[in-house]
Structures are given as structure tokens and as C-alpha cells.
Amino acid sequence: MKVNSNFDSLVPNYLFADVARKTNEFAAAHPEQEIIKLGIGDVTLPLAPIVVAFMKKGCDDLRNKETFKGYPEYEGYDFVREAISGYYKRFGVTVQPDEIFVSDGAKSDCGNLPDIFSTDNTVLVTDPVYPVYVDANLMAGRKIVYASSNKENNFLAIPDEKVSADIIYLCSPNNPTGAAYSAEQLKVWVDYALKNDAVIIYDAAYEAFITDDSPRSIFSVEGARECAIELCSLSKTAGFTGTRCGYTVIPKELKRDGHSLHALWYRRQATKFNGVSWPVQCAAAAVFSDEGLLQIRDNLNYYRRNAKLISSALDELGIYYTGGKNSPYIWLECPNGMGSWEFFDHLLQNAAVVGTPGEGFGENGKGYFRLTSFGSYEKTAEAVERIKKLLS
Amino acid sequence: MKVNSNFDSLVPNYLFADVARKTNEFAAAHPEQEIIKLGIGDVTLPLAPIVVAFMKKGCDDLRNKETFKGYPEYEGYDFVREAISGYYKRFGVTVQPDEIFVSDGAKSDCGNLPDIFSTDNTVLVTDPVYPVYVDANLMAGRKIVYASSNKENNFLAIPDEKVSADIIYLCSPNNPTGAAYSAEQLKVWVDYALKNDAVIIYDAAYEAFITDDSPRSIFSVEGARECAIELCSLSKTAGFTGTRCGYTVIPKELKRDGHSLHALWYRRQATKFNGVSWPVQCAAAAVFSDEGLLQIRDNLNYYRRNAKLISSALDELGIYYTGGKNSPYIWLECPNGMGSWEFFDHLLQNAAVVGTPGEGFGENGKGYFRLTSFGSYEKTAEAVERIKKLLS
Structure with a gap:
């Protein structure tokens, strides 16, 4: 042993x-x-009032035989995925409901996503970095390389063409630096990923804080659907740090090494995850309603x-x-x-x-x-x- | 890539x-x-009325600044772990609260626990088997060996001394066969694990259905604290399949290869998990109250x-x-x-x-x-x- x-x-x-x-x-x-x-x-x-009201309604559903909910779908209920798809639409990004996986939080997903990739892959992270990206991959024995975020590039690391990488973690707006990539800067990363046959794991957990024209989603950048997975979370968007809900988007056309990454992640989640609590999913859908977004x-x-x-x-x-x-x-x-x-x-x-x-x-x-x-x-x-x- | x-x-x-x-x-x-x-x-x-009442109270807590809950502890709130420890005590088993990890379900834990073990380990499962034990380990490249459950042994596989294994999954009462090990039979597995320097991952998800003197926990068997991790779930105990809560017990003294397995799992969970939803933890604690257990x-x-x-x-x-x-x-x-x-x-x-x-x-x-x-x-x-x- x-x-x-x-x-x-x-x-x-x-x-x-x-x-x-x-x-x-x-x-x-x-x-x-x-x-x-x-x-x-x-x-x-x-939490916003409407979010708590729907969460409590979800609790009541579990109280009655007629409305009781057993095992959820591994990838989340359709009405939640549709609500998230509608949220993307509001800032001009098309993400189909069946490309969305609802989870218990972006941290779980950014730690577990590498399960679908070989342990021989090289992982690129920016420095400074949210430590989970590094530790989750060190645990699996992957090599880590760093892209420097510093005063010269306003803490927005750019790719080094001399460095090759297979998995790239980007977080924008960034934790810890708060810096947000422009569409042009993200396009450089997308092009680098496509050239390297790499996959970007894009952590958009702080997208709701964006007030200028920085992209809210990497999928607003051309080519991203061929190289990126996006994680997001309701933790900072709607105060869900203690409620626990996030989501991950994997475009259906995203393939590497002859495999659909969407299909691999579905298999991973179906095996090692059992979906998100019913009242929490009710609360999550309420966040993305008109009234929820206002609140x-x-x-x-x-x-x-x-x-x-x-x-x-x-x-x-x-x-x-x-x-x-x-x-x-x-x-x-x-x-x-x-x-x-x-x-x-x-x-x-x-x-x-x-x-x-x-x-x-x-x-x-x-x-x-x-x-x-x-x-x-x-x-x-x-x-x-x-x-x-x-x-x- | x-x-x-x-x-x-x-x-x-x-x-x-x-x-x-x-x-x-x-x-x-x-x-x-x-x-x-x-x-x-x-x-x-x-769900039982008291469980829903406490879950709704948990929702209300999130509605007010004074009672709001942010990030939970990775291993669960103390009052939940104490409630689970008290539940064990009712059937005569001593498990300390700080040996308990609260999670979003036993399926996640039985799939993720192998993260702390080498991929070179051999995994023993019984046949027939709950497929998650097999698939989660095949995903990591581990070798699987089977112990036969059949009519001759009343679908309660016994260890074969000629077969060596490092990680052993046992489920009792079993899914799918419903067969439950006696204390004597479990002792044979514990002795086998100790002799092989192996670890038993004991899935007790159906323990609440036991009506005879079959063990409710592997920790009622002498030596188990030196070789076993126990998983349990509120899914079947209290109807939590759609509510999502389980727990895993790793004795503090359980060591392999010079490492505390409790410490390794803590590090894994701290990196790749962010705890269980507040209202769900409130509901879980209510299950283990006097009134909850009656209901x-x-x-x-x-x-x-x-x-x-x-x-x-x-x-x-x-x-x-x-x-x-x-x-x-x-x-x-x-x-x-x-x-x-x-x-x-x-x-x-x-x-x-x-x-x-x-x-x-x-x-x-x-x-x-x-x-x-x-x-x-x-x-x-x-x-x-x-x-x-x-x-x-």
C-alpha cells in the first residue's frame, strides 16, 4: 500500500x-x-429575498410526496441550465443549456476537471495565482509552469510563445489581483491555446463585478469554443459561498486527442458526483430571473x-x-x-x-x-x- | 495534449x-x-417534518446579515459532526466528531477517496458490485481484482488469502444484493486487510435498514480503526437522495506508508471541495436529533x-x-x-x-x-x- x-x-x-x-x-x-x-x-x-423564497419553496417540495425530489440529474436540472443559458444571453454570449453542468461550486470543478486529462500534461498558471489550480494538479503529479503577471503587464500575464503547455488556467477578473483581461488580450491566449492544442480552463467567478467592456465570458472571444472550458460560481455573483452552487460550460464541439471533453466530463461527474441539492438548484434559478438579477x-x-x-x-x-x-x-x-x-x-x-x-x-x-x-x-x-x- | x-x-x-x-x-x-x-x-x-423545518430555518439564516453563513468548514460544521458522533454512540460505536468529514454524499466520497492513494495500488471489489467503486478506480488507472459473492457464500464474499490487494471496497448491507455481513465475517476482512497492509473503504450507506445484530459500522469490529475508512449517507437513512449529504469517518490513528490518511483526506477536501450547503447541514443535524430519529x-x-x-x-x-x-x-x-x-x-x-x-x-x-x-x-x-x- x-x-x-x-x-x-x-x-x-x-x-x-x-x-x-x-x-x-x-x-x-x-x-x-x-x-x-x-x-x-x-x-x-x-442572500436576495427572492433567492431565499425559492430555496424555501424547494424545501417545502421535499416535504410532500407529490413534489418530492430524489436523485438529481448529474448535470443539473434543465430549468437551472436554461436560466444560466439565459443569463449568458443577456451579455451577448450563446451557451446552450446542454453545454452547462451545474455543480456544488467552481472550486470543486477547477480541482476535479483535470481528472479528464492525462497526468503527463503540463499545466500553465499565472503568478500570482489562486492556489487551488496549482495544488489540484500537483496532487495528480502534473508539471506546473508559470506565466508572470507583474507591474509591467498590469498583472495580466501574456503567453510566452517559447513555453508550451497543455492545460492553461486563467482567472479574469483575477483572484488575487482584480485585473481583468480585455477581449484583445484574451484573444491572444485563445490563439496561443489553439496553436498549442491546449485547453484553457477559464475561471469567471468574478465576472459579475465587471463594469466596463471587459469580456464577461471567454466565449465572447472568437475561437474560444474550440479551446476553452469556462467555470463560474454564484458565490460572488449572488452571495452563495455558504449555499454552494456553481456551473461549468464545455462546448459540445470541444475535442482533444480524439475525445469530446463534454462527454469525458459527463462520465466523470456521473461516476464521482451526484448532483446539486434541490433547494439550492431552486435558489440558483431564482438568481437568474429578472427579479433575482435586480436584487x-x-x-x-x-x-x-x-x-x-x-x-x-x-x-x-x-x-x-x-x-x-x-x-x-x-x-x-x-x-x-x-x-x-x-x-x-x-x-x-x-x-x-x-x-x-x-x-x-x-x-x-x-x-x-x-x-x-x-x-x-x-x-x-x-x-x-x-x-x-x-x-x- | x-x-x-x-x-x-x-x-x-x-x-x-x-x-x-x-x-x-x-x-x-x-x-x-x-x-x-x-x-x-x-x-x-x-423528508421528515423536523428535517424540513430545520432546513427552512437554515434558509432564513441566509436572509439576514446577522445570521448569514459564508464559506463553510471543509469538513463540516462542528454541530453536525457532533450529531453524527452521537448517532454512532446510539449503536455503541465511538467515533470522535473530529474524525468525521461531512460531504455532499457518499458517492462523491467513494469516488474521490482514491485520490489519496497511489495509482499503483490494487483495488479489490466484490462481484456483484456498485459500479462506482470500479469506474472511479479505472479512471485513475488502478488494477481491479474481484472477490466472488455467490449462492455458496450467500452473496457475502470472503477474502482469498492468495490474492493481495491494497484498497478494499466493502458495502454492507450490500447494494445490489441486500446481504449484510455478520461481525465475525467482517472480522475476517479486517484481519485480511491488516495482514495485507490494505485499507478497507466501508460503504455503510444502508446501515439504517439493519434490524438484526449485524454491525451498523465496521468500527464495531476490533482492529477496524487501524485499517478502515467508513462512508455513510443520509440518502437512504433519511431520504436525502435529492438533498445531498453524507459523511466519511477516518480514524486519527489510521496510517499507511508513513502518512495519516485523515490528514491526506483533509488536504484533498480543502483543495478540491468547499463544504456542504448551510441549510443542508442544518437539515442533516436535525436527522440525528431524538425527534428526527423517531420521524x-x-x-x-x-x-x-x-x-x-x-x-x-x-x-x-x-x-x-x-x-x-x-x-x-x-x-x-x-x-x-x-x-x-x-x-x-x-x-x-x-x-x-x-x-x-x-x-x-x-x-x-x-x-x-x-x-x-x-x-x-x-x-x-x-x-x-x-x-x-x-x-x-
Whole structure:
């Protein structure tokens, strides 16, 4: 009996544990100070009323023999897939309902999707990176190569023609940097993928935050249907982090190595997944109704207002940053050449504000720092005042 | 770019599709006949009132900022794990809350658990078998060996000392045969696993149906904590097939190849899973309350009464079968030496009753047939009368 030795190559990630420990130590030493946490990557506003109403109706369905629901379809109920297809249509993208797989979240899908690919494939990720893309593939023994996101390219990595890769993870708007690709930039990646016979796994979890003409979906880019799988999530779109629902789109025409990737993923899900809870699917469909979209907009605008507060302050201070506009994340260059953890300590000790050191997301995060807009307006405003006072 | 070529070794399983097709053809040809389906492997009775009440309370929690829940713990909320630990205690088994991982279902876990083991390991399954154990491991390229369940051992396979294996799947009470191991028989498997340095993945999804002194958990057997992982599910226990919740127990002391399997699974889940929906976890905890356990007993007894109807008829007819007592499944030898599909056609054409041909579950299912007790009492009684009339 051997365990999977690839787990030995995983680097323990103590980022959030270290943040919590330092924060708790400061709180213990300074009980009189109110600490404001702008490091949080989780939503804080409640679900929209219509979403909860439909979720509760789903619960009631399970209470009666006539409306009871047993095993769901592995790929999600048709009415949910149709609602998601309709959502895509609103921003001009055609995705057929039967190309959509409803799941318990984009994290599960971005971790499990590599199951359908050979372990000999090389995986390209951008640096800084959402750690799941790396760890899920290291677990399977795949080789990882990095594309550099940095100040020169505004933290929007571009492909290096000299590097070949088979599986490419892109996240736009990006976690952690908040930077969003333009259609032209995404087209460069699509062309690179097509040339390399590669597949892009496109994480659109933050698409609902886009306010300019950046693509909401990679499928708005020509050629993407021949090289891309798109993941999305209701976590940030509609506050579903604790409700758990996401979706993955695999175009029917997407083939590699003589196989339909849609068919492979269906087989994977049919074998190792059993569908999403009925009340959660009812709630998900409600998100994409006319009324649902109106209601979730209020929450998105609330977070956007916070992001604007933070980014305006950084503009005033003359600090370089990405994100904030199309994203709940603001990724800033630590002032005065400070390191990530150095700036973390500086901000905590002198302003009682907590953020996330960028180096937790990769080499290129060194000297950078992530703030988020998921706090309350009042606390975010107060934190911004303290930051301005400290750094002016 | 290569896809995972192991998918090519998967045999398409058309069992239920073929059953549906033949049933539909019969229905079209005989619109006057009422077809009764005893092939169904899904529950039909609604959730218990207290379960729905707590699930709806969970929905309401998500409606308010003060009670809102974001990302759950990967391993489940403590109050759910404590409720499950308390459930084990009721049948005399000690499982600590922090040994329990709450998940979206036992199927996901039995498919994903192999992630923590080397692909070089040999997997032992019994034949007939729940196909997920086989397919999930074929997908990863593992070698499969079979232990024969047959009439001679009452469809309770015993280990062959000449065969070595690293990962052993056992399901008791069994799907599809309904047969349940005694404590003595399970001890033989535990001893075999310990001798082989193997790990047993014990699927206890049907444990709530046990009425005699068969073990409800493998952890009631001495030595099991050094060699076994247990999966369980609320699907059959409490009608959660459409609600989606299960749990997996990995003892803290269980080590292989120098690694804690609990730690490896935690890392796997933290990377590729993001926890179970808040309302579903509220519902799950309610199942294991005093009132919840009383309420789910009504449904279990309803299915048991159906099982008794079927097994009593087979007793009268002198037909050999397993299950029915500790299980919602009755696994019978097709009369007069008929093959599985031959008997399927015979029953459909002459009694308008639908069951499941045993050969869909493996070689040893040839000549066998599965009936289930998940239908209504009235229809089950009518089907039993037709079967008795046909086979007397």
C-alpha cells in the first residue's frame, strides 16, 4: 500500500493561519483598538429575498410526496441550465443549456476537471495565482509552469510563445489581483491555446463585478469554443459561498486527442458526483430571473462602492494598484519598497487594519498586498481614513 | 495534449437506459396495462417534518446579515459532526466528531477517496458490485481484482488469502444484493486487510435498514480503526437522495506508508471541495436529533414492510434470495434457470412488473435479479400478487 506520494510535493499554505495569528496577537495586546478586516475573501451580505423564497419553496417540495425530489440529474436540472443559458444571453454570449453542468461550486470543478486529462500534461498558471489550480494538479503529479503577471503587464500575464503547455488556467477578473483581461488580450491566449492544442480552463467567478467592456465570458472571444472550458460560481455573483452552487460550460464541439471533453466530463461527474441539492438548484434559478438579477445588483453595487472608496484613496496616495474597478479585490504595491509581510505588520500595528500579504499567492506577490471590498461600508470608510492618515 | 486514456477502459453502462427503453416499448404496446416499477433505487417518501423545518430555518439564516453563513468548514460544521458522533454512540460505536468529514454524499466520497492513494495500488471489489467503486478506480488507472459473492457464500464474499490487494471496497448491507455481513465475517476482512497492509473503504450507506445484530459500522469490529475508512449517507437513512449529504469517518490513528490518511483526506477536501450547503447541514443535524430519529423511523419501517411483502412471496414460491431483511433490496435467483434479461422480459411481458437485471452489477449477477422496496405499499402489494400468480 502506497499513498499518493504527490501530496508530499504540496507546500503547506499557512497564509490565512498566519494572518489570523498575528491579528489575534495584536488584538490581545491592544484590546482598546478596533481592528478592521479588509483581508476577507468571503461575502458578508445576505442572500436576495427572492433567492431565499425559492430555496424555501424547494424545501417545502421535499416535504410532500407529490413534489418530492430524489436523485438529481448529474448535470443539473434543465430549468437551472436554461436560466444560466439565459443569463449568458443577456451579455451577448450563446451557451446552450446542454453545454452547462451545474455543480456544488467552481472550486470543486477547477480541482476535479483535470481528472479528464492525462497526468503527463503540463499545466500553465499565472503568478500570482489562486492556489487551488496549482495544488489540484500537483496532487495528480502534473508539471506546473508559470506565466508572470507583474507591474509591467498590469498583472495580466501574456503567453510566452517559447513555453508550451497543455492545460492553461486563467482567472479574469483575477483572484488575487482584480485585473481583468480585455477581449484583445484574451484573444491572444485563445490563439496561443489553439496553436498549442491546449485547453484553457477559464475561471469567471468574478465576472459579475465587471463594469466596463471587459469580456464577461471567454466565449465572447472568437475561437474560444474550440479551446476553452469556462467555470463560474454564484458565490460572488449572488452571495452563495455558504449555499454552494456553481456551473461549468464545455462546448459540445470541444475535442482533444480524439475525445469530446463534454462527454469525458459527463462520465466523470456521473461516476464521482451526484448532483446539486434541490433547494439550492431552486435558489440558483431564482438568481437568474429578472427579479433575482435586480436584487443581486444591490449587493454587487454595495461591494463596488467599497472598492471605489479604497481605490480612490490609493489614487490620492499615488500608490500603484490593479483591480477595484471590475473586481471586489484591490491589489496594491506596498509603499516605500516594503515586503508583503512588512506592510502587513505596518498596517496592523499603526492603523489596526488587516489585509492579505500578496506573497501568499506566489513569487510575484512579493511586495504586494490584497484588500477586499466585502466589509461593511462604514468600516471600509474608517479603514480607508486610517490608511490615508498613515501613508500620506 | 492527451486526455486521460483510462477513460477508454470504462465500459459504458446502459443498464438503466436499457431498462427504461424496454419499459417504454412495453408501455407503448400495452397502454391498458399498469406497469409497476420495483427496479427503482431511489427513495420516494418525503423528508421528515423536523428535517424540513430545520432546513427552512437554515434558509432564513441566509436572509439576514446577522445570521448569514459564508464559506463553510471543509469538513463540516462542528454541530453536525457532533450529531453524527452521537448517532454512532446510539449503536455503541465511538467515533470522535473530529474524525468525521461531512460531504455532499457518499458517492462523491467513494469516488474521490482514491485520490489519496497511489495509482499503483490494487483495488479489490466484490462481484456483484456498485459500479462506482470500479469506474472511479479505472479512471485513475488502478488494477481491479474481484472477490466472488455467490449462492455458496450467500452473496457475502470472503477474502482469498492468495490474492493481495491494497484498497478494499466493502458495502454492507450490500447494494445490489441486500446481504449484510455478520461481525465475525467482517472480522475476517479486517484481519485480511491488516495482514495485507490494505485499507478497507466501508460503504455503510444502508446501515439504517439493519434490524438484526449485524454491525451498523465496521468500527464495531476490533482492529477496524487501524485499517478502515467508513462512508455513510443520509440518502437512504433519511431520504436525502435529492438533498445531498453524507459523511466519511477516518480514524486519527489510521496510517499507511508513513502518512495519516485523515490528514491526506483533509488536504484533498480543502483543495478540491468547499463544504456542504448551510441549510443542508442544518437539515442533516436535525436527522440525528431524538425527534428526527423517531420521524425517519416511520419511513424506514414503510420500506421494510414492502421488503417483507416481497421476501415473504419469494419464501412461498421457494425462490432463493438475499436481502430484504436488513436492506431495501431483494436479490433473487431467476426461476427456471432464466438469465437476468430473460427474466426481466418475462416479468415485464406477463406481469407488467419492472425490476433490475442482476448482470448489470457484474458477472456474478448473471441469472439474478434485483427488486426494491422503495415503491408505495399498494403498488408493491399488487406487484407481489402478480409475481406470485405468474411464478406459482
